[in-house]
Amino acid sequence: MPRAFNFSAGPSAIPEEVLREAAAEMLDYKGSGMSVMEMSHRSQAYQAIIDDAEATLRRIMAIPDNYRVLFMQGGATLQFAAVPMNLMRGRHAGYLVSGNWSKKAWLEACKYGQADVLASSEDTSFDRVPTLASPVDQGLDYVYLCQNETVYGTMYHDLPDTGGVPLVADLSSMFLSCPVDVSRYGLIFAGVQKNAGPAGNTIVIVRDDLLGDVPALGDVVPTYMGYRLQASKGSMYNTPNTWGIYLCGKVFHWIEESGGLVAMRERNWKKVNRLYDYLDQSALFSPLAQGPSRSIANVTFRAPSPELDAAFVAGAAERNIVGIKGHRVLGGLRASCYNAVPAKAIDALLAYMADFESTRADAADAADNPSNANANATSPSALPRSS
């Protein structure tokens, strides 16, 4: 079977070179006589693996020395609790609600203190990112956002000005898609299963001064979830997901050897802009995200009816195109174009879209489709284009 054109939102495509290396090392990692999965996390051999993974990530992201890097388990969902449990010292934070994930994070934070919604785009069905209308209360413990909304396909291209309040960002679906200035954030976290490796690790990058001696919620925080403790133990207070970290390290090297995050950004905008360009002129498909908020990774769109969406998904499978069904809370279609999705996958998807559209011309003409493509189109200059 040829490799699939995999547009899954996560878990998602992993560079083929990484998979080949992992397969080759499966029974004997570098002369150790064992798989990395069989190796004690306390062994020198494994310590070298996790150290190298962290060091490579620090290089490709240019992470300043005053930030700690943690490899944790439990996904972004566990971080939705870990963030307030660790950081909400004044029991008061602000949330920007741009979609499914930031809304979940906000609801979780409400368990632990006062979590104000500073801005929301729910009234426009999360088709754009909401922005701050007024200066941030400088007494907040942090301001939270999800910088790239995987479900709705939106993205913050510019960070809000929070004054001196630390910015906490869920970067999951744009993590390593492009450079970010780490020093602008107090804390970044990201599930790795988009651009960084297999599901089962969440990377937390947190500024030293935000870690008190104990978590904000003190003794009721599960020990596992204490950032300070995990940092002091090099992410090995207990056994980490050793295989996942090993794979992440390989992906980090692949990124570095492929030109780093600047190259990733160029490639990714080039890929998604081809799709956005097609959608903006299509008579059948409608893009779902407003132009200035469009994502570098997740291209959301729909056909004029759920039936046509389903037909599109079914037909895609016959062309070895997978993972293009939209998230269940939104429906429609979605093509996630992470780092490991090659340009030829975009070729295949565009060719299929054009073929599908040409055979459904009647459907497009008949569709009552007020939110059609042109309504959401922006001029090319308004879109980030390879930059």
Place this chain on the structure above:
Amino acid sequence: MPRAFNFSAGPSAIPEEVLREAAAEMLDYKGSGMSVMEMSHRSQAYQAIIDDAEATLRRIMAIPDNYRVLFMQGGATLQFAAVPMNLMRGRHAGYLVSGNWSKKAWLEACKYGQADVLASSEDTSFDRVPTLASPVDQGLDYVYLCQNETVYGTMYHDLPDTGGVPLVADLSSMFLSCPVDVSRYGLIFAGVQKNAGPAGNTIVIVRDDLLGDVPALGDVVPTYMGYRLQASKGSMYNTPNTWGIYLCGKVFHWIEESGGLVAMRERNWKKVNRLYDYLDQSALFSPLAQGPSRSIANVTFRAPSPELDAAFVAGAAERNIVGIKGHRVLGGLRASCYNAVPAKAIDALLAYMADFESTRADAADAADNPSNANANATSPSALPRSS
């Protein structure tokens, strides 16, 4: 490099057949054109993988229908908090403290309510498992124990009588080493990185009636940690460690095809009894666990001095024997003989021990070693022997 003789306490040896299959499927799982790591957890293909893993585990453990099986992340350490957070409805539980792990679990529970130590063997340096001296208060939410102590090499061969109070057991290092009667427990959990797969999944097996509509500690429990929610979502409230579950499924099949847990028990007792027999007659090495408490998995022992322990570890590496250094809290030596450790690894270790001892006869004679081998020996009939 030949495969190492891997006695690591966890992560630990995985059956070679499982590793070969995983390597062969790395770039194309059963014609899907992708690795399992790249597959959406919401895909039919992945659903089949997790369903098969659970079904196979249910068969090999004979798990009754009124128990739920969860695949969670965060290790046993996160369960130390999840157990009281979910189950401590009366804010009162009892703990049996038999070593490092149950002590940590007890300390964690103390954050969330009253956790009484019902029995402890700390006064004898955890060289045996403590037993209940009096009937259990029937008002307790649960009684907790760690059935096999990985650090100290002890094991409960019989479960305490808790009356009607649910028994919660950390089975990590004996999970799938031998049959257990699941119906005797209210909840079992186990980090899988001993006998069941790569680090990064913890399996929770919990009786339906212990799951209320909400966790015991209500709304302050991180959503991820709610057993009821995870059960209702088939362990996929959020993205699980998909690769780890896939590997666990393969290991479950390997166990089933190797004769199931009865065969594992026979093989494991045969392996460890060969080591215990050697230790009981050795003039150099001393076993650390009292005979009636000895583990089916973790054989702990030491030479007369830390220097000799270190020399033994160093020499072992030259014979491709790895993972025999004792846990840092206890020191000494430890051979963990999980399912995937073959009999020939025991041959190699015994041969090395004998050679080492013969060249250190002087050390043995000179050692001031009151806790020598014979002091801990029990008659063969007192030990579980292949049963």
